[in-house]
Amino acid sequence: xxxxxxxxxxxxxxxxxxxxxxxxxxxxxxxxxxxxxxxxxxxxxxxxxxxxxxxxxxxxxxxxxxxxxxxxxxxxxxxxxxxxxxxxxxxxxxxxxxxxxxxxxxxxxxxxxxxxxxxxxxxxxxxxxxxxxxxxxxxxxxxxxxxxxxxxxxxxxxxxxxxxxxxxxxxxxxxxxxxxxxxxxxxxxxxxxxxxxxxxxxxxxxxxxxxxxxxxxxxxxxxxxxxxxxxxxxxxxxxxxxxxxxxxxxxxxxxxxxxxxxxxxxxxxxxxxxxxxxxxxxxxxxxxxxxxxxxxxxxxxxxxxxxxxxxxxxxxxxxxxxxxxxxxxxxxxxxxxxxxxxxxxxxxxxxxxxxxxxxxxxxxxxxxxxxxxxxxxxxxxxxxxxx
Ligand code: CTP
Numbered sequence: 001x002x003x004x005x006x007x008x009x010x011x012x013x014x015x016x017x018x019x020x021x022x023x024x025x026x027x028x029x030x031x032x033x034x035x036x037x038x039x040x041x042x043x044x045x046x047x048x049x050x051x052x053x054x055x056x057x058x059x060x061x062x063x064x065x066x067x068x069x070x071x072x073x074x075x076x077x078x079x080x081x082x083x084x085x086x087x088x089x090x091x092x093x094x095x096x097x098x099x100x101x102x103x104x105x106x107x108x109x110x111x112x113x114x115x116x117x118x119x120x121x122x123x124x125x126x127x128x129x130x131x132x133x134x135x136x137x138x139x140x141x142x143x144x145x146x147x148x149x150x151x152x153x154x155x156x157x158x159x160x161x162x163x164x165x166x167x168x169x170x171x172x173x174x175x176x177x178x179x180x181x182x183x184x185x186x187x188x189x190x191x192x193x194x195x196x197x198x199x200x201x202x203x204x205x206x207x208x209x210x211x212x213x214x215x216x217x218x219x220x221x222x223x224x225x226x227x228x229x230x231x232x233x234x235x236x237x238x239x240x241x242x243x244x245x246x247x248x249x250x251x252x253x254x255x256x257x258x259x260x261x262x263x264x265x266x267x268x269x270x271x272x273x274x275x276x277x278x279x280x281x282x283x284x285x286x287x288x289x290x291x292x293x294x295x296x297x298x299x300x301x302x303x304x305x306x307x308x309x310x311x312x313x314x315x316x317x318x319x320x321x322x323x324x325x326x327x328x329x330x331x332x333x334x335x336x337x338x339x340x341x342x343x344x345x346x347x348x349x350x351x352x353x354x355x356x357x358x359x360x361x362x363x364x365x366x367x368x369x370x371x372x373x374x375x376x377x378x379x380x381x382x383x384x385x386x387x
Contacts, residue, residue, distance in 0.1 A: 002176055003030045005078035005112070007103045008048065010038025012153040013085040013119040013162035018043060020084055021051040023169045032074065033057070034103045036090070060102050075110035082172055083107070084145070085119035085162045088130050094142070095133035113175065117145040117168050122158035138241060141226060145171055146240050174222075182225035182386060186264040188257065189217045190271035190303065192232035194250040198295065199282040203248075206272050207351040210234035212319070213270035215378035217242050220268075223382060228264070230256045232271055250274050250300035257303055261310055266386060268317045269304040272350075276300060308338040317385050318342045321350050330360055341385045359384050 004024055008017040017033075024031050033048045033056045045056040057074070083090060083103070090104065099105040107114055116137075124130065125147065134144060145168060150161035162168075191213020195203040214236050217229045221241045229244045230253055238244040247253045250273045261267065276297035286293075304318050318339045322329045323346070330344035342360050349355045356371035359381065369380050 001028045001030055002079040003032070003077050004172060005074060005081045005106065005110075006031055006033045006052075007081060007083035007086075007090075007107065008033060008035045008039045008043070009083060009085060009087045009090045009103065010036050010042060011085040011087045011119045011162075012042060014039045014042040016162055016165055017084055018047055018051055019165045020082075020168055021048060023165060024172065025051065025053070027169065027173065029172075032077065034074070034106060036101055036103050038087075057102050060105065072109055075106045075112070078106075078110055078112040080172060080175060081107060081110060081112050081114045082117065082168070083114065084117035084168055086116040088120055088124045088127065091116065091118075091130060091133050091137065095136050113141075113143060115143045115145055115171065115175070117163055118147045118160075119162035120147070120160050121152060121154050122156060122160045125158075125160045135243070138243065139226075144241060182220055182223040182382075185220075185225045185266060185386075187217075187220050187225045187227050187266045187268060188230065188260050188264040189213055189220070189227060189268045190230045190232075190253055190257065190273070191217070192234040192236075193272050194232045194253055194274045194300075195248045196274045196277035196300070197249065197281045198278045199284065199286045201285055204274060204276075204278065204297075205233075206274065208232070208234075208272035209351050210236050210270075211353070211374045212355065212378070213268075214239065215375045216268060216270060216382060218375075219378040219382045220386075223386075225266075228260055230260075230271075232273075250277065250303065254301045254303045254306065257307060261307055261314070262312075264314060266315045266317070267304075267307055269307075270319045271303075272321075273303055274300055275302075302337075304339075305337045311338065315340045315386075320344050321347045323347050327358065327360070327366065330358070331364065334360055334362060343381055343385070357381065361385075 008014050021031050031052045032054050033052050035058050049056045093104045099108040145163050148161045148163050149159045151157050152160050192210030193206045193208040195205045197203050217227045220227050227242045229242050245256050277300050279296040279298045316339045320330050320333050326344050330342050334342040340362050343357050345357045355374050355377050357369050359367045
């Protein structure tokens with residue numbers, strides 16, 4: 001059975017770690033516990049020791065009766081490190097390479113996946129330094145279990161409450177049971193429409209909602225990937241664990257793709273990028289005049305095609321929506337853009353909640369999927385193309 005190293009830091013929710021240990025033990029996991037000194041003020045090591053049926057480690061310098069270097073042996077022993085609750089202090093230390101107690105030393109010395117279950121006062125939660133530290137740690141592959149809204153120890157109803165213990169244990173279980181076939185992979189995804197500016201209040205765009213791309217990004221993260229989502233303007237919210245970069249125009253999207261392409265393993269291009277932009281954009285609102293208005297458009301870069309020219313080890317996946325000759329057109333784009341897969345659908349599904357797609361691979365095999373909501377479809381697509 002898997003070895004879970006539970007780190008308990010000094011938030012009021014530290015008392016809930018007892019419940020987490022008991023749930024993990026019931027599921028059959030081996031559990032060892034490290035507490036910070038502050039956590040021992042909230043719940044005693046004896047309680048956690050009794051539930052874990054193992055000595056709880058707090059002190060770096062405590063006398064012990066085996067001759068391993070303890071922080072190294074614990075760091076190697078763990079298949080997964082769960083820190084619950086995680087305080088702002090722990091995040092700050094790990095994000096800045098500070099290892100000044102047993103917990104931060106073991107986390108810093110371990111190659112095991114780490115899950116930080118956050119719990120703190122709402123103002124601390126919104127502290128920009130914490131937000132920056134979390135963003136930094138996400139980039140290094142640390143996982144975060146966001147806290148819930150609820151009644152906090154500081155007497156307010158707000159975000160900051162440790163996620164329900166049952167759900168935390170579920171996340172640990174999922175880590176091992178679901179197919180984490182994207183662990184260690186970096187994926188760049190474009191999504192949504194682009195807006196091509198005409199004047200301060202007008203632009204050219206399309207009806208793309210971004211739903212397909214966001215759903216795919218979410219699935220990739222669930223399967224263990226680190227995802228950068230470059231999103232055109234959408235009504236969708238940023239998702240946990242996804243670095244989302246908001247852009248407007250095709251040129252901005254192109255620049256962001258260029259910045260990240262060399263570092264990624266997979267590029268998934270779901271965005272409905274405008275092929276043209278107005279040749280001239282006006283700083284002032286364009287006034288109407290008697291005659292017709294002719295707007296000259298110039299070509300935008302074909303982002304996917306440009307990325308394919310830079311392709312080294314990266315896998316490239318394109319999407320296309322066609323009004324006619326779906327398979328034939330899709331096959332043409334697959335070849336022209338040197339793609340590994342193309343996901344093709346009819347334009348009638350554009351901006352809808354459901355989609356029905358064909359997945360064509362570079363060996364020209366075609367897989368037809370049933371019509372279904374985009375969030376379910378995302379799982380099928382990710383499994384078919386990436387696994
Ligand atoms: N694409 C892109 N940049 C563009 C146009 C398209 O990256 N300027 C990407 C899309 O994200 C999609 C794929 O290319 O993954 C196919 O897009 P689509 O609009 O269907 O095809 P086009 O190549 O633009 O061809 P056409 O307009 O002739 O259908």
